[in-house]
Amino acid sequence: MSTPLEFNHKLTSLEYDQSVGVSNDPELDDVTxxxxxxxxxxxxxxTRPDICFSVQVLSQFMQHPKTSHWEAALRIVKYIKRSLGFGVLLSKGTEPSKLTRYCDSDWASCTNTRRSVTGYMVKLGDSLISWKSKKQQTVSRSSAEAKYRSLAALVVELVWLAGLLKELHCPVVSPILFFTDSKSATR
Known part of the structure; x- marks a missing residue:
C-alpha cells in the first residue's frame, strides 16, 4: 500500500449505519x-507521524468496530510493512533553534459528528519534534473557522514549546514561521 488510508474513504459507526438504514458492513465478532x-x-x-491521522480515525471505533474498520487497520499495517525506513530522524541542522510550524484542518471530516480534524507539525531546525492529528472539540460552521481553530491549537503548542526550550537554555529564533493553506484564517 502506498498510503495508510484510501483517499476520501469515509468510515462510519454502527449507530450511524443503523440511523441511515445501511446494513452491509457487519460488526466484528471478536473486537479484542x-x-x-x-x-x-x-x-x-x-515515531511515525505519517500514520497519525489514519490511526486517529480508526481509534474512534474501538467499542464497536466493523469489517471495514478491520480492513482499514490492515491497510495501515501493509503500508508500514512497505515503508519501514520512514520515521523521525533527528539531525543537527544549520539553525537548530529555529522553530517552523505547519498546520491544516479537514473541515467536517467526521461523518458521524460533523466535527473537523486539526493536524499540525513542528520542526526545530531540520528535525521534526512535535505533531498531532485530533478531532476538534466543537463543530465549525465554515472551513475558515476550522482552520482558525487549528491555528489556535498550534499557537498553544508553540507557547509551550518556546517555554520548554527557554528552560533548557535553547533560545528560539524569532519570528516563528507558520505555514497554512488558508488565506481567510490568517487575516
Whole structure:
C-alpha cells in the first residue's frame, strides 16, 4: 500500500449505519483483535507521524468496530510493512533553534459528528519534534473557522514549546514561521 488510508474513504459507526438504514458492513465478532492492533498502532505513532491521522480515525471505533474498520487497520499495517525506513530522524541542522510550524484542518471530516480534524507539525531546525492529528472539540460552521481553530491549537503548542526550550537554555529564533493553506484564517 502506498498510503495508510484510501483517499476520501469515509468510515462510519454502527449507530450511524443503523440511523441511515445501511446494513452491509457487519460488526466484528471478536473486537479484542481490533483493539489490540489499534493499541499497537497508537504506540507506533510516537515515531511515525505519517500514520497519525489514519490511526486517529480508526481509534474512534474501538467499542464497536466493523469489517471495514478491520480492513482499514490492515491497510495501515501493509503500508508500514512497505515503508519501514520512514520515521523521525533527528539531525543537527544549520539553525537548530529555529522553530517552523505547519498546520491544516479537514473541515467536517467526521461523518458521524460533523466535527473537523486539526493536524499540525513542528520542526526545530531540520528535525521534526512535535505533531498531532485530533478531532476538534466543537463543530465549525465554515472551513475558515476550522482552520482558525487549528491555528489556535498550534499557537498553544508553540507557547509551550518556546517555554520548554527557554528552560533548557535553547533560545528560539524569532519570528516563528507558520505555514497554512488558508488565506481567510490568517487575516
Amino acid at each position: 483483535f481490533y483493539q489490540r492492533l489499534i493499541g499497537k498502532l497508537l504506540y507506533l505513532t510516537i
